[in-house]
Every structure is written in structure tokens, then in C-alpha cells.
Amino acid sequence: MKSLYREHLDAVAQACAEALDVAAEAGERFEGVVFHAGTPRPYAFDDQFPPFRPVPHFARWVPLRGPGHALVWRRGAEPRLVRYAPRDFWEEPLAEPEHPYAEVLEVACADTPDAVRAAVGDASGLAYVGDDPAWAEALGLSAAAVGPRVLLAALDWQRATKTPYEVECVRRACALAARGHAAVRAGVARGLSERALHRSYLEALGALEHETPYPNIIAWDAMGAVLHYQSKRANPPSPGRTLLVDAGAQAFGYASDVTRTYAREDAHPVFCELLAGLEGLQRRLVAEVRPGRSFVDLHAASFRGVCELLCAYEVLTVSADEAYERGLAFPFYPHGLGHHLGLQVHDVGGQQVDPQGTRAEPPERFPWLRTTRPLAEGHVVTVEPGIYFIPLLLDPYREGEQAAAFNWSLIDVLAPLGGIRIEDDVLVARDGPEDLSRPHVP
Numbered sequence: 001m002k003s004l005y006r007e008h009l010d011a012v013a014q015a016c017a018e019a020l021d022v023a024a025e026a027g028e029r030f031e032g033v034v035f036h037a038g039t040p041r042p043y044a045f046d047d048q049f050p051p052f053r054p055v056p057h058f059a060r061w062v063p064l065r066g067p068g069h070a071l072v073w074r075r076g077a078e079p080r081l082v083r084y085a086p087r088d089f090w091e092e093p094l095a096e097p098e099h100p101y102a103e104v105l106e107v108a109c110a111d112t113p114d115a116v117r118a119a120v121g122d123a124s125g126l127a128y129v130g131d132d133p134a135w136a137e138a139l140g141l142s143a144a145a146v147g148p149r150v151l152l153a154a155l156d157w158q159r160a161t162k163t164p165y166e167v168e169c170v171r172r173a174c175a176l177a178a179r180g181h182a183a184v185r186a187g188v189a190r191g192l193s194e195r196a197l198h199r200s201y202l203e204a205l206g207a208l209e210h211e212t213p214y215p216n217i218i219a220w221d222a223m224g225a226v227l228h229y230q231s232k233r234a235n236p237p238s239p240g241r242t243l244l245v246d247a248g249a250q251a252f253g254y255a256s257d258v259t260r261t262y263a264r265e266d267a268h269p270v271f272c273e274l275l276a277g278l279e280g281l282q283r284r285l286v287a288e289v290r291p292g293r294s295f296v297d298l299h300a301a302s303f304r305g306v307c308e309l310l311c312a313y314e315v316l317t318v319s320a321d322e323a324y325e326r327g328l329a330f331p332f333y334p335h336g337l338g339h340h341l342g343l344q345v346h347d348v349g350g351q352q353v354d355p356q357g358t359r360a361e362p363p364e365r366f367p368w369l370r371t372t373r374p375l376a377e378g379h380v381v382t383v384e385p386g387i388y389f390i391p392l393l394l395d396p397y398r399e400g401e402q403a404a405a406f407n408w409s410l411i412d413v414l415a416p417l418g419g420i421r422i423e424d425d426v427l428v429a430r431d432g433p434e435d436l437s438r439p440h441v442p
Contacts, residue, residue, distance in 0.1 A: 001168070002100040008165035009079065009104065012060055017075055019154035022355045023127075026150040032074030033151075034123055034139070036130025037084070040067045051210035054253070056343040057129045057155055060166075062101045063252035066094045068113060070120050080106045082119040087111050099252055114138075127151055153357025160340055160349035161378035167427055169254035170341065170380055171436050173213075174425055176249035177256045178440035179204040184218065184245050188262050191240045194218045195232040205249055213255035214345050217246035224261065224418025225388040227335060241267040242417045248345070255345045257382050258437045259423035270313050270410065271417045274387055277312070281305040282422040285337065286383050289426045289433040295350075295371040295381070296363060299337040302385045303366070306333045309387065315414070318405045327365065328405055331393035336362075338382035339370040341425055346370060347380075379428040380436070388419030 020030055035058040042049050052067050061071045061079060068084030081101070085093065101107075110116040117139050128136035128146045136146045162170070180201035187197045197218045202209060209215075219229045220237035224244035237243075246259040263272050285302055307323040310316045310332060316323050323329060340347035350371035353360045362369040371381065389411060397406055424441075427434040 001165075002103060004163075004165040004168055005100055006104050008163045009061070011163045013073060013079065015158035016073055016155070019151055019158060019355070020075060022154040023148055023151040026356065028127070028144075028148040028150050030127040030145065030148070030151070031125035032072065032077070033127045033129055034120060034136075034141075035061060035071045035073070036128065036132060036135060037064065037069040038067050038130055039132040039135060055130050056159075056348075057152075059253045059343050060159065062105065063097050063099055064101075065097070068116060070116055072120055072123075072126070074126070078106060080108070082116050083107055083109045084113070084116050085109050085111055097252060129155070150356055153352065154355040156348040156357075157352050157355040158349075159342060159347065160352075160373070161376060162342060162380050162427075163378075166254060166342060167378075167380065167436070169251045170256060170425060170427075172251035173249045173254055173256035174258065174437040175440045176205055176251060177247060177258050177437070180247055180249065181245065181258060181260060181441045184243075184247075185260075185262070188243050188264070191236055193232075193234050193236050194220060194223075195234045197243075197245070198232045201245075201247055207249070211250065213248045213250050213257070217244065217259075219244045219418060222389075222416050222418045224420075225390045225415075227388070239266070240264065242271065244419060244421060246421065246423065253343055255341060255343070256425055256437060257341055257345050257423060258425065258441050259384060259421045260441065261420045261422065263417075267417060268414060270315070271414055271420075273313050274309055274315075275420050277309040278306075278385060278387055278420050279422055281309065282383060282385055282424070285385065286424060286426055286433055286435055286438075289375060289381065289383065289428055291375060291377045291428055291430065293375045293428075295337070295373065295375055296366070296369065299366055299369055302337045303329055303333060306385060306387055314407050315410055316405055317407055323405070326402070326405070328402070331390065331397060332387050333385065334368065334388070334390070334393060335386065336366065336369040336371065338384050338423075341380045341382055349373065375428045377428055377430050381426055381428065382423055383426055384421055384423030386419060386421040388421075389415040389417065390419070391415060 037054040037058045040049050040052045070082045073079045108119045110119045123139045128141050133146045183200040183204035184197050217229050223229045243262045248256040304324050306329045308320040311320045340350040351359050360372040425437045
């Protein structure tokens with residue numbers, strides 16, 4: 001890990017140098033950057049704080065938890081970390097990560113924000129990347145140096161391409177998530193409640209709730225059709241025929257994002273066939289992840305595949321070609337095929353077409369797509385097609401010219417079973433895709 005991390009720091013420094021060049025062409029001229037972990041802020045009109053997460057651009061350099069740290073990088077110089085370690089009897093010191101950063105980086109410690117800034121030293125010529133303009137102003141930086149637009153766009157562009165160290169972190173996050181998914185699978189046959197399954201997942205990870213990259217989705221039956229379902233019902237499921245679990249883990253700040261759907265023996269046979277069919281479609285889509293591939297085209301292929309499944313099992317009563325042309329899969333599949341993954345679950349850079357920040361907007365037909373950028377070697381993306389029975393989206397089709405294309409009697413039988421989503425984390429590699437999650441989560 002130490003050698004991977006050392007190479008990673010060199011690659012991040014090179015990416016920052018290229019970002020400075022891009023910014024300079026747009027009139028934003030800086031000699032380096034001070035990356036700030038961020039400043040915690042309480043809830044409005046309250047003295048309680050939400051769980052803190054470091055600014056991702058800082059976290060790309062070093063996996064330190066907690067606020068207040070700063071990393072100074074100047075072109076041609078080694079990065080220098082100032083670790084914020086306040087002396088405080090109200091809060092316990094944060095545990096050090098089991099990570100070789102201290103063996104590779106120059107590290108200074110400071111116990112107040114002013115002391116951190118003093119350790120940063122002369123910041124003239126630096127840009128500030130963080131979430132606290134007042135902190136940057138106290139460092140003596142002008143407003144123009146705080147989060148320069150083109151510099152941030154260039155840094156976002158660079159973050160989409162993962163170093164081998166970052167890929168290893170995502171791989172480890174997948175392996176860690178596998179422990180939780182295994183615990184949930186064991187609980188499905190026992191019919192455990194959503195809340196009990198959630199607790200089993202966290203216990204298997206050895207994690208607290210705020211230490212997962214996003215709130216777990218653990219949904220029995222109809223709640224599987226609520227895309228970002230957050231409740232965790234305490235009662236045993238009734239009837240408990242299907243379960244959707246969307247849950248990940250973190251390794252040194254990098255996220256995994258994995259979804260599986262399970263159907264018990266008494267689930268409707270058409271739902272079981274759709275589940276098997278979507279599994280096969282997802283596997284074919286993963287195999288298509290490669291450098292130069294248009295993610296928009298890949299989503300279109302997923303949309304067509306969902307149309308074919310819905311028509312094959314007579315959920316729709318028209319041909320697959322007609323269903324695709326008329327967009328009839330939309331109420332069953334209302335989200336994009338996936339997104340970039342890394343320090344953020346929905347990682348940055350997915351809709352950029354160049355380092356300057358030019359955006360490629362989603363096509364009118366698929367406006368919900370998070371990724372419109374062609375895939376490149378080193379990208380990590382999720383591949384997550386779905387089929388759901390969502391009354392809010394289906395009900396408008398019950399009347400009008402489209403109504404006859406839907407098998408409403410079958411849809412009404414399947415709706416209580418919720419939905420299906422299969423999701424894996426995939427590395428875009430030169431010699432073919434590497435599924436980072438599937439070896440760990442069957």
C-alpha cells in the first residue's frame with residue numbers, strides 16, 4: 001500500500017500541475033493550492049452538528065477524518081500536511097487511520113485553526129480549495145483565489161480517472177461491503193425486519209451508521225420501489241416476499257456502492273423471471289464497459305433491454321421495438337444506468353467533456369443521466385439497471401392512448417413486490433472491464 005500511495009501522490013501532483021495550466025489559460029494564475037479539509041457547521045438554529053466529511057479534493061491527498069486539516073502543494077515541491085489536532089476535553093481525539101500517509105508526507109501538527117494557518121505559512125500565489133472562505137481570508141487570500149471556477153473544473157475532470165491506489169481503495173471498500181451483504185442475505189431467509197437487517201449490516205462492517213458512504217437502503221416488498229427509501233421498519237416483513245438492499249462501505253475515504261435484490265420462493269413467478277432477466281442484462285452491460293464507450297449509448301442499451309424483458313414477460317403488450325420507440329419503459333426504469341464512483345458516491349466529472357468544465361447535458365430522452373462523458377481508462381462507474389412498479393409513475397398511463405400497452409392486471413399483482421435493482425462497481429480498463437464488487441458480493 002505504501003508504494004501505491006507514493007505513486008498516487010505523484011499522480012495527484014501531476015494532475016494539479018495540469019489543472020493549474022488549464023486555469024492559467026483562463027486567467028486564473030496560481031503557483032499552487034492549499035487544500036482545506038473543511039469547517040464543521042451546526043444545523044440551523046441548533047448547537048448540534050451533522051456528521052462531518054472532509055472536502056473531497058483534500059481527501060484525495062490524505063485520508064484524515066475530521067475538520068481543520070490543510071495540505072499545501074506548490075508546483076515542483078513536495079506536498080506538506082498540517083494536521084489539526086485540537087486539545088479538547090469535550091471530544092475524544094479521532095483515531096489515526098491504518099494508513100502509511102505519515103511515512104510518506106511531511107506532517108506538522110497544530111491545535112488551533114490559527115496555528116494551522118501559521119503552519120501553512122506564506123500563502124501568496126496559492127488558490128484555496130475548501131468550504132470556508134472566511135478561513136481562506138484569514139490566511140490572507142483574496143476572494144479571487146477562493147475556489148477558482150476553472151481550477152475546480154480541471155480538478156474535477158482529473159478526479160474521474162483513478163490511480164491504482166484509488167482503485168485499490170474502492171476494491172477494499174467492495175470487500176468490506178461484502179461482509180454486510182452476506183449478513184443481510186443470511187437474514188432474508190429468516191424474515192428479519194429492515195431494522196434488524198440494517199443492524200446486522202453495520203455489525204458485519206464494524207461501522208457506525210455515519211461511517212457508511214450513504215444511508216443504507218434495505219426495503220422489503222413494495223418499499224423496494226422507493227428509489228431512495230430511508231425508513232427501517234422494526235416489524236417483521238409481511239408478507240416478506242422480496243428484498244432490495246443497496247449498501248456500501250468506505251476504505252480510506254473511497255466508497256463502494258452495491259445493490260442486490262432477492263426474491264423468496266413464494267414471490268410471483270413473473271417477478272422472479274424479471275429478476276433473473278435483469279441479472280443477465282446487467283452482466284451483459286458490465287461486459288460493454290470499456291475505454292471510448294459512450295455511457296449515453298450504454299444507457300440506451302439498458303433501456304432497450306428493460307423494454308425487451310417487460311415485453312417478453314407480458315408486462316407490456318406491444319413489441320419491444322415499439323415499447324422502446326414510445327419510451328414505455330420509463331415508468332418502470334426512471335433513473336440512469338449509473339454514475340462515476342470514488343471519494344463521493346456520485347463522483348464528480350461525469351458530465352464534463354473537457355478540463356475547462358464544458359458540460360455535456362443529458363439527452364432530452366434520458367434527462368436523468370448522471371454520466372454523459374465517454375468512458376476512459378481508469379474511470380470507475382456503477383452499472384445498475386432497474387425495473388420497478390411505482391404507482392406514482394404508472395398511474396398516469398392508466399388512461400389515454402398509452403393505456404392499452406400495459407398489462408394492468410399483471411402490474412397490479414406485481415406492484416406489491418416493489419422493484420429490482422442490480423448494481424456493481426466497475427473499473428474501465430484497457431484489456432476489458434474489471435468488476436470490483438462482483439467477486440466479493442455474489
